Amino acid sequence: MIAVLQGITAMVLLQLAFAVWNAARLPVLGAQRRNKQAEPADAQHRKKPAKPAGTQVPSLSVLIPARDEAANITACLTSVLACSTAGRHIEIIVLDDRSADGTAELAAAAGGPRTQVLAGAELPEGWAGKCHACAQLAEAAGGEWLLFLDADIRLQPQALTAALASAAAQGSGLITGFPRQLTGTWLERLAVPLMVFTIVCHLPVPLVRRSRDPRFVAAHGGFMLIHRDSYTRCGGHSGIRGQLVDDMALARAVKLAGEPVTLADITGHTEMRMYHNAAEVWKGYRKNIYAGLGRKPLLLLGVLLFYALLYVFPVIASVGALITGEMEALVWAAAAIAGGAAIKRTADRAGRQPVWFCLLLPASMVSLIAIGAASWRGAVSGQGYEWKGRRYR
Incomplete structure (x- = not known):
């Protein structure tokens, strides 16, 4: 257990370093400054729409x-x-x-x-x-x-x-x-800021x-x-x-x-x-998550398991360590939880969210896992998704 928590903490810290670097970019x-070298070659000479006589x-x-x-x-x-x-x-x-x-x-x-x-x-x-x-x-x-x-x-x-x-x-x-x-x-607070979180982290x-x-x-x-x-x-x-x-x-x-x-x-x-x-929130994210990952079930499973391991498991481990009195495990679990909160705060700062939202990360991940599973079920069951009074497959 100690080795697992140490590995998770190391991964969280690496993720934090990337998130801090990435958000600053x-x-x-x-x-933005003009950068002609970054544009496609023909974009610099593309003609603007012609202005018909007498019109703007x-x-x-x-x-x-x-x-x-x-x-x-x-x-x-x-x-x-x-x-x-x-x-x-x-x-x-x-x-x-x-x-x-x-x-x-x-x-x-x-x-x-x-x-x-x-x-x-x-x-x-x-x-x-x-x-x-x-x-x-x-x-x-x-x-x-x-x-x-x-x-x-x-x-x-x-x-x-x-x-x-x-x-x-x-x-x-x-x-x-x-x-x-x-x-x-509450579900808005848990789920909606994760849009920026996923961008900043990945x-x-x-x-x-x-x-x-x-x-x-x-x-x-x-x-x-x-x-x-x-x-x-x-x-x-x-x-x-x-x-x-x-x-x-x-x-x-x-x-x-x-x-x-x-x-x-x-x-x-x-x-x-x-x-x-x-x-x-449930309907909107349920419609988008699986489709947004290209309807790839293994990719969805991998992402959800990764988030569960990094941001949910340390909370479960900390509760277990408190019950059993394993202080070293508690310290590593707490380090992983703190690192996750720091990542969330980095993303929330980029999205101009309240500071205390970073404490919601484990619950946010639980909600994301639940909605992600429902998104997959909507596709494979043929039930599809309903949005704005229309049904999509």
């Missing part, structure tokens, strides 16, 4: 797919409209994806003359709902850059200025990031930008800023039409097309509350 939205081509199209978002769309549009644009021409388009709660009317009232509200077409066979909505938005947009936002996101006043600065510096491709997550219920951030390998990629569908040419080259949402985890699928498609992808720290400019209760 996240570029901040709006602060938008620098940016803000595109918001909305299905039954009555609780969110007003606040979302209010935050977008309050953003500084530094004199740039920006268009805002909302697509009402056949909502039944008055989303379209609320969007029209909140957006006013600066916002166009479109009625979404019926979902075709073989399409995921969000992919279809985003494809319609892209077709209607006229901007050089397309910013896909979820309706539950809220922008800070300088968000669009920062986005345009990063876009100008990068020149083409995709810029994405994880908004600061707001949580209210994905070398510099390789997202520097490597063309599509395995080195991460994205958040709440904030996807993509150049129009890059969107066309990668096939857009039409090319990933059936994907449940559309953000990751689009990011991989951008990389496979030879376009740059940047994962940025956008927490200073964005925030969102993805879910509002335990049921929503």
Whole structure:
């Protein structure tokens, strides 16, 4: 037992060192410097969209797919409209994806003359709902850059200025990031911050930008800023039409097309509350976890066992050591627990989460294991997943 706990502690400390290094490599939205050598060769000479006579081509199209978002769309549009644009021409388009709660009317009232509200077409066979909505938005947009936002996101006043600065510096491709997550219920606090945890612990951030390998990629569908040419080259949402985890699928498609992808720290400019209760957390993560791992059961099993060993087993061992009085085992178990808390705090700092969230790591892992198992069962049983009133396999 002592040797096992010592090995776990060593692995946790190595993970901590990587997490600290990795979190420091996240570029901040709006602060990137132009790096021509890092761009594809043809990106430096790519022509900008021609400006028709008598018209002003938008620098940016803000595109918001909305299905039954009555609780969110007003606040979302209010935050977008309050953003500084530094004199740039920006268009805002909302697509009402056949909502039944008055989303379209609320969007029209909140957006006013600066916002166009479109009625979404019926979902075709073989399409995921969000992919279809985003494809319609892209077709209607006229901007050089397309910013896909979820309706539950809220922008800070300088968000669009920062986005345009990063876009100008990068020149083409995709810029994405994880908004600061707001949580209210316990399962939200346990599960939602793990998005940033998994990135900080396992994905070398510099390789997202520097490597063309599509395995080195991460994205958040709440904030996807993509150049129009890059969107066309990668096939857009039409090319990933059936994907449940559309953000990751689009990011991989951008990389496979030879376009740059940047994962940025956008927490200073964005925030969102993805879910509002335990049921929503369970359904959302259940839909995404297994699909996000490529529907590979052995990979899912390996990830969950790894997390259980590093972050749950030391807690069980510490309880056993307290009962039996094995002090050396208790010391090593406590060291592993403390190291895990330090890793969680590193990730939570990157995501601007409260300090005390780091103490929730063992419980977070238990919840993740339970949802991950349910995600796998939903696929192999044929039951599928339900989201936004639609059922997917």
